[in-house]
Amino acid sequence: MRKTFLSQNPSVMWFIAFLGLFTLAVAIGSEATGTGLISTSMVKTLGKTLCLCLIAIAMDVVWGYCGILSLGHFAFFGIGGYAIGMWLMYARTEGIVMTSLEGHVIPPTPQEVQDAIGNQIFGVVGSSDFPWLWAFSDSLFLQLLMVVIVPGLLALVFGWLAFRSRVTGVYLSILTQAMTLALSLWLFQNDSGLRGNNGLSGLQNIPGYEDTSQATTSLVFFMGSALALALGYILFAWVVSGKMGSVVQGIRDNEARVRFLGYRVERYKLFIFTLTAVIAGIAGALYYPQAGIINPAEIAPIASIYLAVWVAIGGRGRLYGAVIGAAFVSLLSSWFTGGGAPAINLGFYTILWTDWWLVLLGVSFVCVTLFFPKGIGGLFDYLVRKPS
Amino acid sequence: MNDTLLEVSGVSKSFDGFKAINNLSIQIAEPELRAVIGPNGAGKTTFMDIITGKTRPDSGHVVWGERNISLLGMSEADIANEGVGRKFQKPTVFEAQTVRQNLAMALKNPRGPLAVLLHRKTPSNAARIEGIAAEIGLTESLTRIAGELSHGQKQWLEIGMLLAQEPRLLLVDEPAAGMTVEEREKTTDILKRAAKTRAVVVVEHDMEFVRRLDCKVTVLHEGSVLAEGSLDHVTSNPKVIEVYLGRGHA
Numbered sequence: 001m002r003k004t005f006l007s008q009n010p011s012v013m014w015f016i017a018f019l020g021l022f023t024l025a026v027a028i029g030s031e032a033t034g035t036g037l038i039s040t041s042m043v044k045t046l047g048k049t050l051c052l053c054l055i056a057i058a059m060d061v062v063w064g065y066c067g068i069l070s071l072g073h074f075a076f077f078g079i080g081g082y083a084i085g086m087w088l089m090y091a092r093t094e095g096i097v098m099t100s101l102e103g104h105v106i107p108p109t110p111q112e113v114q115d116a117i118g119n120q121i122f123g124v125v126g127s128s129d130f131p132w133l134w135a136f137s138d139s140l141f142l143q144l145l146m147v148v149i150v151p152g153l154l155a156l157v158f159g160w161l162a163f164r165s166r167v168t169g170v171y172l173s174i175l176t177q178a179m180t181l182a183l184s185l186w187l188f189q190n191d192s193g194l195r196g197n198n199g200l201s202g203l204q205n206i207p208g209y210e211d212t213s214q215a216t217t218s219l220v221f222f223m224g225s226a227l228a229l230a231l232g233y234i235l236f237a238w239v240v241s242g243k244m245g246s247v248v249q250g251i252r253d254n255e256a257r258v259r260f261l262g263y264r265v266e267r268y269k270l271f272i273f274t275l276t277a278v279i280a281g282i283a284g285a286l287y288y289p290q291a292g293i294i295n296p297a298e299i300a301p302i303a304s305i306y307l308a309v310w311v312a313i314g315g316r317g318r319l320y321g322a323v324i325g326a327a328f329v330s331l332l333s334s335w336f337t338g339g340g341a342p343a344i345n346l347g348f349y350t351i352l353w354t355d356w357w358l359v360l361l362g363v364s365f366v367c368v369t370l371f372f373p374k375g376i377g378g379l380f381d382y383l384v385r386k387p388s
Numbered sequence: 389m390n391d392t393l394l395e396v397s398g399v400s401k402s403f404d405g406f407k408a409i410n411n412l413s414i415q416i417a418e419p420e421l422r423a424v425i426g427p428n429g430a431g432k433t434t435f436m437d438i439i440t441g442k443t444r445p446d447s448g449h450v451v452w453g454e455r456n457i458s459l460l461g462m463s464e465a466d467i468a469n470e471g472v473g474r475k476f477q478k479p480t481v482f483e484a485q486t487v488r489q490n491l492a493m494a495l496k497n498p499r500g501p502l503a504v505l506l507h508r509k510t511p512s513n514a515a516r517i518e519g520i521a522a523e524i525g526l527t528e529s530l531t532r533i534a535g536e537l538s539h540g541q542k543q544w545l546e547i548g549m550l551l552a553q554e555p556r557l558l559l560v561d562e563p564a565a566g567m568t569v570e571e572r573e574k575t576t577d578i579l580k581r582a583a584k585t586r587a588v589v590v591v592e593h594d595m596e597f598v599r600r601l602d603c604k605v606t607v608l609h610e611g612s613v614l615a616e617g618s619l620d621h622v623t624s625n626p627k628v629i630e631v632y633l634g635r636g637h638a
Contacts, residue, residue, distance in 0.1 A: 243507040246493045250482045257480045260440060261553065262468035262499050271501045 009237045011320050016230055023226040030222075031215040040215045044290045045334065047222035049327050051287035052310075054229045056326035057236050057319045058276035058283070059307050064316030065240045066272045067252030069169075071304045072176030075183050076151035076277040078299035080284030082187075083150060085200035085294050086134060087143035091207035093120045094138070124198050131193025147285040148278050155277030156270065163266040163273075168255070177301045187296035199295025203288050218290065225286045229323075232279050236319055239275070248272060249317075309365050314375050321377025328376065333357065391454070393418035393587050394439070394557055399448030400611075401434060408434040409445065410611035418556060421583035423598045423619075424591045426608035427631065432591045433477070435608070436559050440474045441467040453556075469499060473555030477562045479542035483535030487526055487545055490534050491517045494549035516552070524548035524578060540571035547578055558588045564597040576600045595623075 006013055026046060029037035038046075055077050062068050097116040101108045108116075119128040136142035162175055190196035206217055240248060250258045251265055259265050288294045306329075314325015335341060336357035344351040353360075368375055394416040401409040409431045416422060426432055437443035439450060441464040450459045452470060459467055468474075481490050495513060497503070521527045524544040529537065534545060543563055550558055560579065564572045579601065582588050592598050598605060598619060605622050607614045609631045615622040622628050 239505065243492060244501075244505045246482070246485055246489045247504055249484060250493060253482055253484055254480055256442075256464075257476070257482070258493075259464040260468050260474045261494050261549070262465050263504075264463070264465045264499065267501050268504075 005238065005241065009241055011318070012234060012237045015233055015320055015323070019226055019230055019233075023223060026222060027219060030219045032213070032219040040218050043215075043218045043222050045331075047218060047225045047290045048287050049330055050222070050225035050229045051283045051290070052330050053323045053326045054225070054232045054283040054286075055280045055307065056310050056314070056322040057229075057232060058279040059311045060314075060316060060319055060322035061236050061240060061248075062272055062276040063308065064311060064318070064322070065245070065252060066248045066269060067255075068269060068273060069173045069308065070176045070273065070276075071173045071301065071308060072180040073276065073280050074303035074307055075180035075299050076155060076280035077284035077287070077303075078183070078294065078296075079151045079154070080147045080281030081288035081291075081294040081298070082194060082200065083143050083146040083281070084285040085203050085288055086137040086146075086194075087140050088203045088205070088207065088289060089121060089200050090117065090134065090137040091140070092202060092205055093117050095207055095210070096120065122195065125190040125196050127190075133193040144285075147281050151281030152274055152278045155274040159270045159273040160266075163269045166266075177304070180299055180304050181301050184296045184299045184301075187299070197295055197297075199293055199298075200288075201293040203294065204290070204292035206289070221286065221290050225290070228282060228286055232283075233319060233323075235279075239272075240319075309361065312365060312375060313368050315377025316375065318377045318380075320380075321375050324376050329361070333361070336360070391418055392416070393420075393453065395449070395451045396435075396439070397449050397451070399438060399445045399450065401438060401443060401445040407611050409438065412448070412608075412612050414606060414613065416557065416587045416589060418587045419583055419585055420587045421580065421601060421603040422587070422589045423601050423603055423605045424589060424608060425593070425595070425598055425605060426614075429610075430608040431611040432608055433561065434611075436474060436561060436591065439467075439557075439559060440464060440472055465499070468553065468555075471554075471556035473550035473553045473558050475543075475546050475550055475558070475560045475563065477565065479539065479546050481534045481537075481542050481545050481549065483533070485534060486531055487521070487534055487537070488517060488530045490545060490549055491520055491530075491552050494552040496552065496554040520548045520552050523551065523581075525574065540567050540575075543567065543571075543575065544578065547575070547582075551582060556586050558582060558586060560588065560590045562592055562594075563590065564592065564594055572597055572600070595619075 026038060026043060027033060029035055030043050031038070031040050055073060059070070059073055062070050062073070094113075094117055097113060097120060101113070101116070114130065115128060118130050122128055122130075136146065158179055162172055167175060186192050187194055188197050194200065204214065204217070206212070209217065239245070247258060247263055247268055251268055255265055310325040310329045311322045312325070313329055314323065315321025336353040339354065341353040341357075343353065372378060374381065392415050394414075396412060396414045399409055399412045400407065412431070412435065414435075424432055424435070434443060438445050439459065441459065441462055444460065451457070452459050452472075457470075459470070459472075462470070482493070485493075492513065495516060497507070497513070517530070518527070521530055524547060526541060526545060526548065529541065534542065537545060547560070547563065550560075563575050563579065567575060576597065579588055579590060583603075590598075590601060602619075604617065605619050606616045607622050607625075607628050614631065615625045615628050
């Protein structure tokens with residue numbers, strides 16, 4: 001069975017090998033192991049990029065393979081980030097509060113401790129009460145469960161309503177945009193219970209590992225992200241190969257035909273939509289501790305649109321294409337917007353890439369769609385000739 | 389004697405005031421080969437849409453099988469799993485996938501997502517696929533991408549997919565459209581063989597093709613049955629000549 005799976009999916013082995021070598025190279029070059037060739041902030045950037053690659057392959061499965069152009073998957077990514085962020089913030093604040101109360105003659109009551117933590121976390125939005133959302137925030141295990149359950153449940157309910165009513169195509173895309181916009185607007189409110197536009201911060205400090213340097217923490221998260229990407233890649237490669245892959249791609253190419261073959265198309269769409277949402281949540285939970293901060297702007301509609309652009313540029317319908325697209329475009333994006341690209345002086349006008357990067361990205365997207373529908377990943381077709 | 393498999397009675401359906409199907413009643417036995425003919429707009433495709441659950445009629449009954457269950461209100465997938473297979477007018481196969489994958493997807497097996505996800509290839513399934521491929525003459529092409537097939541081969545593949553579903557009733561919409569003479573003969577043979585063990589309803593424009601099928605013919609006109617019987621019988625019917633043949637030959 002494993003033999004046939006790998007022989008049918010040669011890209012899995014190549015990908016795992018490449019990812020393994022890449023991880024090893026970064027580990028050797030990182031400051032944590034002493035060579036210091038790669039700065040800690042670079043390790044974080046690379047780790048975050050791996051998380052973006054993970055959500056990109058999820059997007060590729062739901063869009064490239066199943067034909068559902070979801071423009072809301074970043075909402076699930078953000079929810080995963082918030083879920084883990086709540087524990088990170090609670091546990092760290094608890095540690096700070098306990099330290100500050102240590103010297104007191106009379107030991108503080110649990111209520112006093114709670115109030116102090118609440119004050120620390122929610123003072124910024126003028127409150128000190130714990131909202132119901134934070135009921136499990138003291139438990140890492142339960143919040144990790146939330147990383148999976150909340151995106152999964154949201155996708156399940158949303159998908160069930162949408163697919164059952166046979167909402168397809170651009171209408172579904174608009175609905176998913178509305179979903180992520182609504183979520184982000186709700187989070188922006190101060191009384192949402194998640195600190196409004198301040199979001200959750202200080203997530204790079206891992207409670208219990210205060211003495212561990214950021215160099216080490218970032219390397220651990222980088223490796224964790226690499227592992228998650230590898231496992232996600234294998235999982236999705238398995239899902240989109242074999243008979244499941246046939247049905248899912250059949251739904252993309254001719255939904256009605258699949259239905260007349262006796263498959264309940266809605267259930268398949270729901271399965272794919274929910275599974276990819278869960279993986280997106282996991283990717284987000286790994287991303288935000290490396291980013292250090294999450295706020296509602298992260299799940300603005302544009303983020304999910306970028307995700308679709310990455311996958312389109314990388315090449316739809318091939319998992320490694322999504323990885324290439326996400327890594328290439330997001331790294332390029334931080335290079336251009338971070339001032340890495342030199343400004344071009346035309347004499348009468350100076351092109352500043354911080355302003356013009358979006359235009360360049362937009363033009364590339366249009367060109368890829370028009371002239372290279374297979375994306376960057378399509379180049380591999382020229383390298384690898386399938387034996388006929 | 390043959391048992392009635394499908395009974396359509398008093399079915400009507402109008403779209404924006406246009407009566408596509410008007411008090412239509414048809415019975416199909418098992419096994420049986422039946423040709424449904426009629427001019428454009430006679431309601432042939434709507435008739436198939438109603439049976440397969442794509443369209444809900446305004447009134448009437450569609451009753452299926454020994455247990456006399458109503459197909460109205462069932463989803464397309466449920467109706468397909470009851471044993472109704474449908475071939476579309478245009479060949480609709482999954483062009484990005486191989487012939488074998490197309491047939492494997494259609495093969496009668498559990499249809500739930502979990503069963504499909506955990507599905508493994510078995511020798512018996514492989515043998516069934518080989519058998520169907522032989523039946524439709526695509527044994528050599530099993531590993532080819534369906535999009536590369538010729539028009540006729542795609543039509544056969546779709547018929548093969550229907551056979552793989554092991555339906556009790558096969559609805560075939562204009563199978564001979566765009567086929568060469570040899571391809572037509574082969575298609576006729578496949579359908580005739582299929583009709584030995586199940587009900588096959590062929591909707592067709594082409595009189596020559598219907599003649600070759602050599603079966604009972606139902607003539608539809610303006611959404612209801614105009615005549616029924618052997619081809620010679622219906623073609624000698626003055627009403628049929630007027631509405632169907634009359635236009636071209638008058």
